[in-house]
Amino acid sequence: MLGRMLGFARCAVLFPAVLASSLAAQTSVDSILPHIDRTGAHPALIVDGAPFLMLGAQMNNSSAFTATLPRVWPAMEELGVNTVEAPIYWEKFEPTEGSFDPSSIDLLLAQARTHNVHLVLLWFGTWKNGSPGYAPEWVKLDGKRFPLAVSKDGRQSFSMSPFAPATLAADTRAFTTLMQHLKEADPQHTVLMVQVENEAGMWGNTRDFSPQANRLFEQPVPKAVLTAMGKADAHGNWSEVFGADADGYFHAWAVSRYINQVAEAGRRVYPLPLYVNAAVSDPLHKATPGSFESGAAVADALPIWHAMCPAIDAIEPDIYLPDHASYTAVLTQYALPWNPFFVPETGNAPAYAHYFFAALGHGAFGWSPFGMDQTGYSNAPIGAEKIDTETLAPFALNYRIVAPMQRELAQWNREDRVRGSAENPDVHTETLHFAPVDGQPARWSATVSYGMPTFYSSKPAPGNAKPEGEALVVQLGPDEFLVTGVHARVDFNALVPANEQKSQRMWLSVEEGSYEQGKWKGTRLWNGDQTDYGLNFTSAAQVLRVRLTTF
Ligand code: DGJ
Numbered sequence: 001m002l003g004r005m006l007g008f009a010r011c012a013v014l015f016p017a018v019l020a021s022s023l024a025a026q027t028s029v030d031s032i033l034p035h036i037d038r039t040g041a042h043p044a045l046i047v048d049g050a051p052f053l054m055l056g057a058q059m060n061n062s063s064a065f066t067a068t069l070p071r072v073w074p075a076m077e078e079l080g081v082n083t084v085e086a087p088i089y090w091e092k093f094e095p096t097e098g099s100f101d102p103s104s105i106d107l108l109l110a111q112a113r114t115h116n117v118h119l120v121l122l123w124f125g126t127w128k129n130g131s132p133g134y135a136p137e138w139v140k141l142d143g144k145r146f147p148l149a150v151s152k153d154g155r156q157s158f159s160m161s162p163f164a165p166a167t168l169a170a171d172t173r174a175f176t177t178l179m180q181h182l183k184e185a186d187p188q189h190t191v192l193m194v195q196v197e198n199e200a201g202m203w204g205n206t207r208d209f210s211p212q213a214n215r216l217f218e219q220p221v222p223k224a225v226l227t228a229m230g231k232a233d234a235h236g237n238w239s240e241v242f243g244a245d246a247d248g249y250f251h252a253w254a255v256s257r258y259i260n261q262v263a264e265a266g267r268r269v270y271p272l273p274l275y276v277n278a279a280v281s282d283p284l285h286k287a288t289p290g291s292f293e294s295g296a297a298v299a300d301a302l303p304i305w306h307a308m309c310p311a312i313d314a315i316e317p318d319i320y321l322p323d324h325a326s327y328t329a330v331l332t333q334y335a336l337p338w339n340p341f342f343v344p345e346t347g348n349a350p351a352y353a354h355y356f357f358a359a360l361g362h363g364a365f366g367w368s369p370f371g372m373d374q375t376g377y378s379n380a381p382i383g384a385e386k387i388d389t390e391t392l393a394p395f396a397l398n399y400r401i402v403a404p405m406q407r408e409l410a411q412w413n414r415e416d417r418v419r420g421s422a423e424n425p426d427v428h429t430e431t432l433h434f435a436p437v438d439g440q441p442a443r444w445s446a447t448v449s450y451g452m453p454t455f456y457s458s459k460p461a462p463g464n465a466k467p468e469g470e471a472l473v474v475q476l477g478p479d480e481f482l483v484t485g486v487h488a489r490v491d492f493n494a495l496v497p498a499n500e501q502k503s504q505r506m507w508l509s510v511e512e513g514s515y516e517q518g519k520w521k522g523t524r525l526w527n528g529d530q531t532d533y534g535l536n537f538t539s540a541a542q543v544l545r546v547r548l549t550t551f
Helices: 002-013 015-025 073-079 103-114 165-185 211-218 223-228 238-269 299-308 324-334 350-361 389-414
Strands: 035-037 044-047 054-058 083-089 118-128 148-150 156-160 191-198 274-279 314-319 343-346 366-369 418-422 429-432 444-449 470-477 480-486 488-494 505-516 519-525 535-537 543-550
Touching (some): 044 389, 054 343, 054 389, 073 389, 083 103, 083 191, 083 366, 118 156, 118 238, 165 191, 223 238, 223 299, 238 274, 238 299, 274 343, 299 314, 299 324, 324 350, 324 418, 350 366, 350 418, 350 470, 389 418, 389 470, 389 480, 389 543, 418 429, 444 480, 488 505, 488 543
Parallel strands (some): 054 083, 054 366, 083 118, 118 191
Antiparallel strands (some): 418 470, 429 444, 444 488, 470 480, 505 519
16 A cells, blocks of 8 residues: 555656646547536436436445445445445545545445446545545644634634635645546546535635635625626625625635636546535525525525636535425526536435435436445434435335436436426425427326325325325327326326317326336236326336327
8 A cells, every 4th residue: 555655646746747748638528538418408417428317325424445335335236326426535545745545546446346336526625514624634734824714703713714825736736636546547437527525615604704815805896706696787895796695605706716726627637527516505595694504505606606617517406405395496496507417415314215306307417315325324313313224215216216217317308308296295286397399389297196096086185194205207209208106196188279179188008118228118008997097106116108199
């Protein structure tokens, strides 16, 4: 290991030359590399030349070690993931300044390949949940070179100042060395994406109040920020322009600008898709200063992050809000046309599992519950008490249903054909509307109802005992759909003009089956009791291909 470290340290010494030669070589995106494609209705993650659906899960923060990975893989296998999100710790990667130890990257690469999954690597650098907890000791102990941010009352806060050139340079060098190593060690593209920092921002304070930060805070707001925030004609310093929101927006500007520089240097070496994740603020109420992670890529600061981070492909929400209104509001806030969307973290308690199809219906190319390993740690109450078969089951069912058609789904999502529903405990039916198809307005909508028996019922949907239902409907053609669900009933309504006689839905055929290597294989036809009362899904992992007409 020591030899390995020294060898790699020599590489690091050559770093400026390596970087310079790469800058010239990497001006265009290599189409073989995983990359983001923006030519479809929704941006897609392209892997091996085709849209990819990330069936993900993230391990706990302290699990990426030789000692603990054996307790990660069984949970990942039980879930049926195709992608594992794993941290890379700055303190372990650069234990001594300028001397890099890539063994933790190589460990993850080797084990991911053995388990036949892709990786998303999470760079725990200057910020991990807003703090410098993962900074190496030589950073932590040198507050002069690597200053902490200052709080309003002049005390130090446990978050790095985003205005320190030495911290930015050190993180940039480490991140670039990580990307350089990936470029060399991962020709098979096991790693699909890299997360730059983790939930960057600052808890407990609204911004850095160091003298340098205060000086900048009194300067006119940069034009790029004004334009991004729809205030192109405004003039003034941060308080004058943004009032009570000034601190949060100022810190967002400072942190996003910093991260963009780290990302830009890294992608020049190796242009994998890069993203940042956000500790979201309350999506249903205007968050007050101090009540959320200041400077984070929260919904109302997204325009600033987007404008300041051209080197970042996507800005994603970590969703630990199990109630229906909040969860779906966050999906809407981040599934924006410019934002290649996926959910990099969500709670691992069973209450979260039924949001998978809703995320797909918002155009997500991936979804990843957090803390999915058996290292014995639980992040309850935001997650499950324990990671056992019962906890994993609803998440595993999600992935079992879609795994055989994962590539098809990713392509359908790119074409905006996918709609999803998550059971709302307060409203027990949901109508799904579809995009125009073949240049014509959609001819059908779908109604999902929850808590219905599989046979008949004249009563309105009562909802399931627990809100665990979900449904996914894909418009394959004007009168053809792919349908699946969990504890849900799905039916269709013809969208015909009022004067039209033939307005009632008739099943032309309902075929259960699955995709095998890109081809639909039917196994049986549903009819009689199985279709007379809608298409009723339990926890049986069934996928139906449905053709409709009217009478
Ligand atoms: C969000 C962070 O990004 C994760 O690393 C983890 O700390 C969870 N919160 C809480 O378990």
